[in-house]
Amino acid sequence: MRKRWFIGLSSGSSFQGVHAALVEASHVGLDARLRLLHSLHRPYPAELRELLWRFSTTQPPEPRQMALVHRVLGEWYTGAIFQLVEQAQAPLHDVMCIGFPGQMIRHDPEGRHPTTLTLGMPEVVAEKTGITTICQFRARDIVVGGTGYPMIALIDNLILGQSHADRLLVHLGGWAHALLLPGEEPPRRMTGFQAVPCGILLDGILRQLTGGKEPFDAWGKHGVQGRCIEPLLERWLQHPVLQARPPRALSIEDFGENFITQGITYAKSQDRSLHDVLCTATHFVAQGLAQAVRKFLPGAMPSVILSGGGVRNGFLLRLLEQAFAPLPLEKLDDHGWPAESRQAVGYAGLAMLTLDGIPGNVPSVTGGSGTRLLGTLTPGSTGNWSRCLGWMAQQMAPFRAAA
8 A cells, every 4th residue: 555644743732832743654544554754843932932821821812913823823833844844855745634733722621611722724734835734633522522632542552553561651741641552452441631730830830930031941950959848749739630530631720820829929938949849840740640640540551651842851750760660661762753743743643544534532531422533624735635535535435335
């Protein structure tokens, strides 16, 4: 079977920038074999990063400003795509489809009318690249009662391959996700959830510590300078939202500016520094994650596989080693996939599943009432769109014949 190329994009809840991945797929659907051809990270400029942070943590911006950022992000993602194929020396017209989740701004899967909101115009991406673009993957899962997280579980299972033993995949992004990948085929016991805030909390505190000059705690160099405030750590670990059973998705309303401000206020009342608050938050991520895994995913697992930007934080990794002992920690890199490209690869894979007519959500992970085809399609050029339509018609032919 002729191999197909897909591009996946990802911009996490920490608002650092966009990851892009060029992925080659052989075979179809859940039998596909994926290979990463190239990946990159394109950081947001400071002004855009600041705007996105305000959009998600304060009162909603005025519509004109949000509409402008919606367009600007579309342009920024498009630039990342052109940069990706240029570095890979790959012809863009050979790409079949782009998986484009957009930049998450609001996500509220609870309540009477669950909602999710992302920015970044897919029309810009499709128009300027000529490649059919699939976006809004989480929305369909939310509509059927799911949390929309973790969204790329099926692709995680594909890239890590079959195993006779259960594995735990932990993603250290804006939020820390835990995903159990069972050692069975098909993986009926797949379970996952958002465990604790991660980058969204650590980066928020660092903004206060450095006056916004540093977007994240590179290598944990600031957190390691502090001392853990034990009473504050215990208070955070007892947060009522963290006691809820999976499936669950956490909210920035619970762990955003107000949460950070309360922690800083308490630290100052105890004559403790912002370094101490950041140190405490790093302990909170490690211990909260380990506690959630032991409480909600009990059982023997041979190892923990780490992905996401948090793998660069050496202080956090050291605390995770202590929290998960005696389980060994591995990085996704050890399995042939760059840890920071996991999400981008995942959305390339979800775009592939949609074109192949395969539902992309996993109800045992998200809590949705059923499986669904995911995403909204924005056609590319006439030639590319015809290619996608022809492929989809070919995949549906057996179902039409059976009907």
